[in-house]
Amino acid sequence: MSMLLKIVSDVLIAVGAFFALVGVIGILRMPDTFCRMQASTCVSTLGVVGVTLGGLIHALFVAETPMAGAAVKIVVIGLLILVTSPVGAHAIAKGAYKAGIRPDKPMETDDLGRDSE
Amino acid sequence: MRKTKVSAVIATFIVCYAFWLLLTWSVKPQELIAGAVVSLAAALFSARFFIHEKAFWLANPAKFFTGLCYWLFIFPGELIKANVNMAKLVLGGCKNVRPGIVKIPSELQSDYGRAALANSITLTPGTITMEIAEEDGQAQYYVHWIEAESDGAEAGEAIKGRMEKWIRRFWQ
Numbered sequence: 582m583s584m585l586l587k588i589v590s591d592v593l594i595a596v597g598a599f600f601a602l603v604g605v606i607g608i609l610r611m612p613d614t615f616c617r618m619q620a621s622t623c624v625s626t627l628g629v630v631g632v633t634l635g636g637l638i639h640a641l642f643v644a645e646t647p648m649a650g651a652a653v654k655i656v657v658i659g660l661l662i663l664v665t666s667p668v669g670a671h672a673i674a675k676g677a678y679k680a681g682i683r684p685d686k687p688m689e690t691d692d693l694g695r696d697s698e
Numbered sequence: 699m700r701k702t703k704v705s706a707v708i709a710t711f712i713v714c715y716a717f718w719l720l721l722t723w724s725v726k727p728q729e730l731i732a733g734a735v736v737s738l739a740a741a742l743f744s745a746r747f748f749i750h751e752k753a754f755w756l757a758n759p760a761k762f763f764t765g766l767c768y769w770l771f772i773f774p775g776e777l778i779k780a781n782v783n784m785a786k787l788v789l790g791g792c793k794n795v796r797p798g799i800v801k802i803p804s805e806l807q808s809d810y811g812r813a814a815l816a817n818s819i820t821l822t823p824g825t826i827t828m829e830i831a832e833e834d835g836q837a838q839y840y841v842h843w844i845e846a847e848s849d850g851a852e853a854g855e856a857i858k859g860r861m862e863k864w865i866r867r868f869w870q
Contacts, residue, residue: 600781604823607788615826616797619844620788622823627781630774650723657720667820667827674828674842689798689846693829696801696840 583643590638597631604628613684614677618670625666633659702742706749710741750809761868768864776822776859784823787844798846799828802854804837804862811869812837818861825857 600623607620633655640652678693714737722729756762787794806812816827819841829840841857848856 600785603785603788607784607792610788610792612792612795613797615842616792616795616844618826619824619842620784622821622826623781623784623788626777626821626823630777653720653723657717663821664817667817670820670826671816671828674826678828684797689796691799692801693799693840696831 586638586642590635590643593631593635593638595631597628597633597635600624600626600631601628612686614682615674615684618674622666622670625662629659629662702746703749705752705754706745707741709754710745710748711737714740755810756868764864765868768861768868772860772864773818773821776818776861780822780824784844787824795844796846797842797844799840799842800846800848800853800857802839802841802857803851804839804854804858806837806862806866806869807835808869811865814865814869815839815858815862818865819857 604620604623604625607623608617611617611620637652637655640648640655715733718733718737722733756765804812804815806815812830816830816839819825819827819839824844826842827839828842831838831840841853843853843857846853
């Protein structure tokens with residue numbers, strides 16, 4: 582049983598690391614500011630969820646003595662990142678747009694630009 | 699300045715104290731008392747910024763469990779779908795990127811519901827809420843979308859998916 586849980590926790594951590602890697606590749610490859618922010622969301626969602634869930638299972642079931650304190654802190658860390666990161670993303674995206682940053686290639690549709698004129 | 703309601707203070711106190719208990723993770727009397735004093739002070743000063751509507755909105759069990767179901771099952775499902783899409787897009791060399799800012803309407807009325815939907819949209823990779831405007835009592839979201847294929851209500855369906863229907867069940 583503990584072997585199975587160890588495999589589950591390792592797989593979750595690997596999945597989280599994979600999505601974090603995808604997010605970083607996306608940040609490097611995407612053409613403009615806003616698209617880069619989109620790619621970075623991968624890191625702060627499945628990246629964080631995968632790693633924290635894997636760590637949680639490890640702390641509760643795989644470690645030789647279950648670490649309740651560590652488990653609780655992992656949950657709090659995961660929740661805090663999930664609650665705060667979208668707020669930061671709104672603020673950065675809106676700030677970048679207001680500061681006049683636009684992609685080199687014009688966007689398909691720009692309803693915000695049209696309505697704020 | 700908005701007045702501080704007693705129910706708002708109690709709700710904020712409960713959240714602060716729960717956080718304190720989780721972070722200290724001990725039941726020594728001095729920890730419990732210090733936590734209560736600090737949480738109460740924090741709640742007295744900050745409750746009016748946090749809670750604008752009914753404080754115990756989620757005390758209704760039906761609403762609470764619908765919310766729990768949304769955050770534990772429906773939303774992670776959408777999250778995984780969007781993450782896989784984004785991974786395909788990035789590993790495929792970002793060729794199909796067609797960014798655009800689309801305006802989508804929403805039926806939600808309460809502030810909490812609107813904030814929850816905006817955060818859900820932002821958390822799914824591929825869409826970021828940039829602005830919420832209110833027109834004729836209806837919230838309009840301006841969303842930066844990485845595959846802007848459609849406009850108006852159709853784009854709204856594609857972006858919000860099942861999320862709005864579920865949020866409406868517990869936050870109007």
